[in-house]
Amino acid sequence: MASTKIEIPAGYVTGILGASGGYDEGHLISTEDSRRFCGVATFLKAPLLKDVVEPTVGFVGIPFDGGSSRTGGSQFGPRGVREASFRVSGYNSELDVRPYDIHNLADCGDLLVSPFSITDTYRSIELGLKSLLDRGIVPISIGGDHSVTLPLLRAMHAKHGQLALVHFDAHCDVSDTQFGSPYHYGSVFRRAVEEKLIHGDKTVQIGIRKHYHRGEIEFVRSNGFEIITSRNLKEMGADIRNQVAARLERLKGHKVYVTYDIDFVDAASAPGVGSPEHFGPNSFEAVEALRAVHALAADIVGFDLVEVSPIHDVANLTAYLGAQLLFEMASILSPTRKR
Incomplete structure (x- = not known):
């Protein structure tokens, strides 16, 4: 019996399909491609930094949970969010934007x-972030526990001066020492x-x-922090985005840093976190509150997302929510940074 020769397209040998297959040789798989489950896991399938000419927005992982005194596991947050982000599509219908058309993402x-x-x-975090800022990259950092935000703020301060802050969280994070250490989440x-x-x-x-x-409570009051409680958000109902945006209006014209601890979200919607809390926003309310910072887009100098703990997650709910929040952050950044 004569053997049948099977023709194998050259692209399959290297794992990269030709143009007719929806891939460009030498590049990672696009989030628009139905086969986005393939390839190297990166944040939102963005290409690696070394492959991007003049990157404008960069995702950076910080796999550290040494500032946590209770439930660890957020050191695996960057890896978990990377792996979950393949499910996120490339177009944001709510904000009518496709981040890949606006930014050189890396x-x-x-x-x-x-x-x-x-x-x-x-x-190390401070020096590493400074090197990205010196290249003109707007960072979206992924922790890691919330302790990593302090060196991020140090690097941002060195670049931009004293910052305005938008902080999503179930906790104020203004404790003093724990077990004798001044540095913790x-x-x-x-x-x-x-x-x-x-x-x-x-x-x-x-x-x-x-x-x-x-x-x-005394610390935040004496230092002039404005607090929007979980109850306040619930009372806003479906108008969260507009009402929170109105509260943030006074920050316009200042350099703004946004930090998002995913325990901001109710534990039922985000179980895989370092310090889960009930009685919080559901996933819809969580993303609507984040979209409120779109009003500050031209002033935002960086984001971080922290406390995703895949080892405590259920069905990757929290990692996937984290990936979706990253996509919202990339979507929010001002179109004035268009390449």
Whole structure:
């Protein structure tokens, strides 16, 4: 019996299809391609930094949870969100934007961290982010526990000066020391105020519903923080986006940094977090609240998303929500940064 020769397209040998197959040789698979489950896992299937000419927006992982005193696991957050993000499509119908048409997006990889030294890790994060800022990249960082936001703010402050802050969280994160350490996931914004990295009177905290002691309330009040509680959000109903945007209006004209702790979302919608809390926004309310910062798009200098903990997740609900929130962040950034 004569053998039948099977012709194998050259692209299949290297794992990259030709143009007729929907791929461009030498590039990663597009999020528009139905086969986006293939290829290297990157944030939103963005190409790697080394493959991008003049990157404008960069996703950067920070796999560190050494600032957590309770439930760990957020060191796996960047990997989990990368793997979940293949499910996110490329077009944002709510904001009528496709980030890939506006920005040169890049996955900048992970910053170097040490699980044994928070001091060394902070220094590495600060230097690593500065190197991206010096290239003109607007960072969207993915933690990691919330302690990583302090060195991010240090780097942002060195570049942009004292910042206005929009902070999504179930907690204020203004505790002092834990177990003798001033640096942990619950002290970030106390340290940021002390180091004059942020303006207290230009800080808006959204979704707050858990205080560990009265001293936290006294600190935020004495430093001029504005608090939008979880109850306040519920009372806004379907008009969350517009009402939160109105509260943020006063930050226009200032350099704004946005930090999003995913425990802002109710534990039923985001179970895989470092410090889950009930009585919070559902996933729709969570994304609508984030979309409110679109009003500040021209002033935003960076984002971070923290506390995704895949080892405590259920059916990848939290990792996938995190990926969707990253996509919203990329969509929100001002079109004035168009390449």
